[in-house]
Amino acid sequence: MENESKPKKIYLSAGRRELLDIVKTCRAVENREFNPFLLDVRHAVEILRKYFPHWKDLDDYCLDAQTLNELSKVIRLQNTQLRFQSSSLYADPEFLERKFERLSVKRLAEIFVKCWHPTVELEQLTLTTVGEALDYWRNLLPVEERWRRLQLGRSSQPQAVEMAEALRLGVTSIEGFMRMLERVWSEMKNEYSKSGEVEYWKFALRDSYPETVRRAYLVSFLLTYGYARMLVKKNGRMFLEPYETQRVEEDPHMVSFPISIGMERWKEWKEKV
């Protein structure tokens, strides 16, 4: 009985976490990831009320205000949704998705052209474009000149090539591409387990330039396919971190990171070694 009458202890850290969760959910609603009515606004306001008297820091008050602001945006979205549902344009997105799956491409195109009134836009030449075209024409060499520059001789007739020759030319390889990837991946994992870090250049650079390019090429596939990840330190040094299993992440912020593997760089490294 005593326990029941005791006021429940308030943990501010738990409060901050709850508020941050609300903000996160509100943002997901704003980004159209969830239906605005999935968020229980009344419950969220109760949480705000519960913690508000206990805040002391400015940061906490700011978080409280931010949460309230985000909640107001969700309420606005709820209002918009209600108005939209009462309009003639309303259709359930899931129902539409199923409909699209059933309708043929031609049928969908036919529907579209019935309510499509394209704009008339006539392209025309301007003084600038005519000037640019004239410059291009003046600087353009005759076809014969351009072909001469390429120094293309007569092409030889197709011939049969021995397997050894094809291997030497790099046209084919004995092991498959996936097998090569696996080999480099396990090599990376071994090195990582030994030293705890794998420096990109140390891993990619090898005695011959073609081998270096080949390794860099395979590493790029390992990174893209989610077998490893790359960490770039503030000083510009790049490290590889292999995963135990493939991780397929649908990251919308995935970026491509071009790394130039020039002959000069390779030569410099070779001289140092």
Place this chain on the structure above:
Amino acid sequence: MERESVGKRFYGDKLRQAAHLLLFKRGKMPGAREWELKMKLGRNYEEIVNQLNALLSDLDLEVRKILEEPVSSPMSLTSTSSGETEARFLVGLKGSLTLREARMCGWRIDNLSALSVAISYLISKQGKAPRKDIEKLLAYKFGRWRAMTLVDVFIRSGYLNEDETGLLSLGWRTRAEVDLKSLMTLVLEARPS
């Protein structure tokens, strides 16, 4: 009589000028801004545009006024709003094309179909949806790579807009060219053939 003929001649010149302004593309977007018309045609530009509209209607064309930037919600889809200063005038087809005609204009059936899917889905999501959702929807019929390319094409041509967070919304061209109510009605009514 004399005054009328003077008026007609004046309008004839102005009409030609208005037609040139509206039909020939000068920048990235077709048509002319309201202030451009006002500057080139004078204060009574609206009368001239109306007269041009009457002339064009015989050719199944019409002059439309669209807002350059939607000022309120993304669902303010109607093309006209009297009294708005930032408006653009365009000439468009009054009726509609047949599928064959659309193909002759350089449109692939795939593209038209994908555009109808993207626009109707966006409307059902109140005018905004994540790009990946639309790509996923298009990928069902067109494959992943083609879906990505199609979305890029629609953004480039102004049918869709993309913001920095990857949210897609209806572009100026959709608001200018597509009768959204009819589209939704037709999609909902459609039965697989």
